[in-house]
Amino acid sequence: MSVAATGIARVLSIAGTDPTGGAGIQADLKSIAATGGYGMAVVTALVAQNTHGVRSVHVPPVAFLAEQLHAVSDDVRIDAVKIGMLADVHVTRTVRDWLTQVNPPIVVLDPVMVATSGDRLLTQDAEQALRELLQQVHLVTPNVPELAILAGAPVATTWAEVLRQAQQVAGEHGVLVLAKGGHLAGSLVPDALVDAYTVREFPGMRIDTPNTHGTGCSFSSAVATRVAARTSTGAPSLADWADAIAEAKLWLTESITHADDLAVGSGHGPIHHFAGLWQRGGVSTRPTPARVAERWWEEIRDIRTATDDLPFVRGLGDGSLPREAFVWYLAQDALYLSEYSRMLALASRLAPSAAEQTFWAASAQGAIDTELELHTSWIADGVLAGVLPSGTTTAYLNHLVAAGAGGDYPVLIAALLPCFWMYQDVGTRLHPLSHDAHPYRSWLDTYADEAFAAATDRAIKIVTTVAAAADEPTRDRMARAFRASAGHEREFFAAPLRG
């Protein structure tokens, strides 16, 4: 499957390790993930290092390196390769042979030679092998000292000199060069995409921090990921490379800006690869609709238990409820339902899809038709005309009207849900107590009705699906509106016998 199909580039890092996670393959995987790719990793060398420097290097047999490389390429379509530490000439040649066989569409080489700490990560006799590897590479990303070695020139001290050396390397090896100015003195940290004829600059201001360990690894991985993401077929154009570098540099700058937020090590710490992502996306996982339903229902357990224990509910079940109390309740319910149906109609108006719009509209009609029919059969003509809403009824309706006032669909439907759910729940449990001679049989039959159960299921599904997809603050507001309505439901059942 192509990148175009998934939007996610499969990027392989071939590099050494950093057990503190700031540089090398660990930094590569974080950078690939942070910039939207799927990261894979083949280890060239195991490096005992921390934020102060390198202690020792262990290079596993190259036959095993080749096995790792082929294990990946035999199975996975690789959209881009990022190469970092190559350690020695044997590793460099093994990687070159694999590149020749597999011919990945995008190859970015960070020619890691000497860490900023001054420790060598490539033996000197491998420098020529690295130059030869450039034939298989599309973009090479040297820092100032590495560029000098590739160019066979003294280390540049000015940006103009850096650009000259980069153009020389690009011309000699037919490769694009991303020249980096991080090692130059001064407040500016320019980078440039250079080919034999052109230079595109990416200006930058130096961020005042000691925590820049692994910037080169991270930058090259991000560029490889972004260029693969924008190149679904064929080779990337120069413009694709330039756009990818601009995107990667924006991300890198943000990650360096927040490097000091981390407290990793006492030397030169890592950059904060996920600073922007965490800030904008948060770290919480979205719940499923079923989980939302489970949690909300559990969160009103106290209200449900208190409702079941109300004398009104017990009296409804065993038929001992005085008739006047029941009629008073029905009159209040009739007043409530006429306004509740308007709020259901408002939910229908605000609904984002035809399916939800239809559901709420049908529920609005159902609230008037079915419910009022039931009330008419219990309440004598004209009785309702003189009844005013009680304080409890008014409080519940005010809550619903407030929930819908701002046109906030998620909050409104969360507030509407307990009237379905709690009624259905109470009705289902009272229904078995119904019998032919039960004084409140028709009421009990209505709320244990299958059609009402189906409507309740659908309402739960709609509301919890909206909640699951919402951001955290919205989900919290929905949960609060739901619980508040549940509390009003309990009060509504309590009011007739409160006296």
Ligand SMILES: Nc1ncnc2c1ncn2[C@@H]1O[C@H](COP(=O)(O)OP(=O)(O)O)[C@@H](O)[C@H]1O
């Ligand atoms: N202090 C800093 N502030 C802003 N950008 C930086 C800083 N240090 C490095 N960079 C950027 O990080 C990238 C890699 O930096 P550089 O130090 O040149 O390479 P390397 O990490 O390979 O030695 C470059 O884009 C450079 O501009």
Ligand SMILES: Cc1ncc(COP(=O)(O)OP(=O)(O)O)c(N)n1
């Ligand atoms: C295993 C490994 N690879 C590369 C480096 C050097 O990383 P780089 O991004 O060039 O960062 P600094 O040298 O600036 O830390 C490394 N240390 N380890």
